[in-house]
Amino acid sequence: MQKLIIRGGGRVRGEISVQGAKNSALPLLAGCLLAGGETTLYNCPELSDVFAACRILSCLGCKCSFRNNTATINSSELTGCEVPDELMREMRSSIVFLGAVLGRTGECRLSFPGGCELGPRPIDMHLSALRQMGVRITEEHGILHCTCPRGLKGTKITLSFPSVGATENIMLAAALAEGETVIYNAAREPEICDLGDFLNACGAKISGCGSGTVIISGVKELHGCEYTVMSDRIAAATLMAAAAVTGGELSLLNARCADVQSVIPVFEQMGCGIFCCKDRIFISAKKPLKAVKTVRTMPYPGFPTDAQAVVMAALAKAEGASVMVENIFENRYRHVDELVRMGADIKTEGKVAVIQGVKELYGASVRAPDLRGGAALALAAMGAQGETSLENIKFIDRGYESIEKTLCAIGGDVRRVNV
Ligand code: EPZ
Numbered sequence: 001m002q003k004l005i006i007r008g009g010g011r012v013r014g015e016i017s018v019q020g021a022k023n024s025a026l027p028l029l030a031g032c033l034l035a036g037g038e039t040t041l042y043n044c045p046e047l048s049d050v051f052a053a054c055r056i057l058s059c060l061g062c063k064c065s066f067r068n069n070t071a072t073i074n075s076s077e078l079t080g081c082e083v084p085d086e087l088m089r090e091m092r093s094s095i096v097f098l099g100a101v102l103g104r105t106g107e108c109r110l111s112f113p114g115g116c117e118l119g120p121r122p123i124d125m126h127l128s129a130l131r132q133m134g135v136r137i138t139e140e141h142g143i144l145h146c147t148c149p150r151g152l153k154g155t156k157i158t159l160s161f162p163s164v165g166a167t168e169n170i171m172l173a174a175a176l177a178e179g180e181t182v183i184y185n186a187a188r189e190p191e192i193c194d195l196g197d198f199l200n201a202c203g204a205k206i207s208g209c210g211s212g213t214v215i216i217s218g219v220k221e222l223h224g225c226e227y228t229v230m231s232d233r234i235a236a237a238t239l240m241a242a243a244a245v246t247g248g249e250l251s252l253l254n255a256r257c258a259d260v261q262s263v264i265p266v267f268e269q270m271g272c273g274i275f276c277c278k279d280r281i282f283i284s285a286k287k288p289l290k291a292v293k294t295v296r297t298m299p300y301p302g303f304p305t306d307a308q309a310v311v312m313a314a315l316a317k318a319e320g321a322s323v324m325v326e327n328i329f330e331n332r333y334r335h336v337d338e339l340v341r342m343g344a345d346i347k348t349e350g351k352v353a354v355i356q357g358v359k360e361l362y363g364a365s366v367r368a369p370d371l372r373g374g375a376a377l378a379l380a381a382m383g384a385q386g387e388t389s390l391e392n393i394k395f396i397d398r399g400y401e402s403i404e405k406t407l408c409a410i411g412g413d414v415r416r417v418n419v
Helices: 022-035 048-059 092-105 124-132 164-174 190-201 233-246 264-270 305-315 336-341 371-382 403-409
Strands: 002-007 015-017 038-042 063-067 070-074 107-111 136-140 143-147 156-158 180-184 205-207 213-217 226-228 249-253 273-277 280-284 294-296 321-325 345-349 352-356 365-367 387-391 413-418
Touching: 002 371, 002 403, 022 038, 022 048, 022 070, 022 092, 022 164, 022 190, 022 233, 048 063, 048 070, 048 092, 092 107, 092 124, 092 143, 092 164, 124 136, 124 164, 164 180, 164 190, 164 213, 190 205, 190 226, 233 249, 233 264, 233 280, 233 305, 233 371, 264 273, 264 305, 305 321, 305 336, 305 352, 305 371, 336 345, 336 365, 336 371, 371 387, 371 403, 403 413
Parallel strands: 015 249, 038 226, 156 180, 294 321, 365 387
Antiparallel strands: 002 387, 002 413, 038 070, 063 070, 107 143, 136 143, 180 213, 205 213, 249 280, 273 280, 321 352, 345 352
């Protein structure tokens, strides 16, 4: 077990490069299964979730290597179609392997996925869509047995909610299916576009990514390729929140301004100065932060649910009362109690959180409840007086590369210690 010891009070400063996107790298790794050859992913973040995905690929017979943020996957010889329970439980996004394994082998056995406890994580939309594509799915003792005796068939699918994972699963299953698949009310996140671009680089025929209607014309086979994973827009939002909560200023390199268009106005309402050009974002928080009226999390291009916790950490010190409404997940305020232990004044009622800004936060012993909640606590500790001990940092390591190195590189005083 490890924890972070964070001494707050300093202002972040300098410049830092934004890591590759976890939520793109994971579906891209699943997509490597379809290539049937060697695929190289550059700018792949060094994360425990990425290594978990590589373990699933290896278990299916792929040869995987990872060095200097480059993942090389050879899926020429698959040896099976079963994902063991312990690997499925390691992360929620393991469900995205279902579409890829079915697309390549026509069969798949896996258990219900695990992941952060953000509330129930159903996969009903994934399964309903795959059934519409001709997949027979039976469930026995928590294990899903999926077969498609007559092969995957393209069809028209309307999602009741623009689910990111369901959209990705359908794209992966449809790439090698017979005929055309159209996904209506598809997720529009940038990670969907990255997956579409990656699959097209492998020879797929996908269009409409980002528009809400994705069209996939099935092809006979795909091939390996070299591809660069997009920049992580949530890591960028996290670094922007670090500047806000410490009253510092930061230059983010390898950032994609277009991907954070719904986050920038919130920081500007707080009083931060933001300047974007091409792949660089400059944020300055020299003035005392002001509360923002209401921040509602929405599917893209709305305000991202993954940025809710880290923005809340900044709002905890903003003058006045801010309101946040979490519309995507049922239980995504587990960081609030921990922030209150640091002196924050936050009350939640269902989907709504009311943050009454306080002058100071104070170091305390806190525990990361999940990935983004953990990041929020690290940022709050950076903006607090005194020392914070942050436990359960394995959650943070799922989505942030060497969080302590990153925060120290921008002026933080952060140590990782063994408990
Ligand atoms: C992806 O999760 C991301 N994870 C999440 O990031 C992100 O918060 C989420 O999309 C929303 O943007 C990865 O990409 C690996 P959804 P996913 O399917 O695909 C409900 C992080 O911190 N739903 O869009 O699981 C679901 O319960 C993580 O990096 C169903 O009801 O999200 C949730 O309430 C956390 N039935 C909502 O839809 C289904 O079949 C959004 O889920 C599928 C989803």
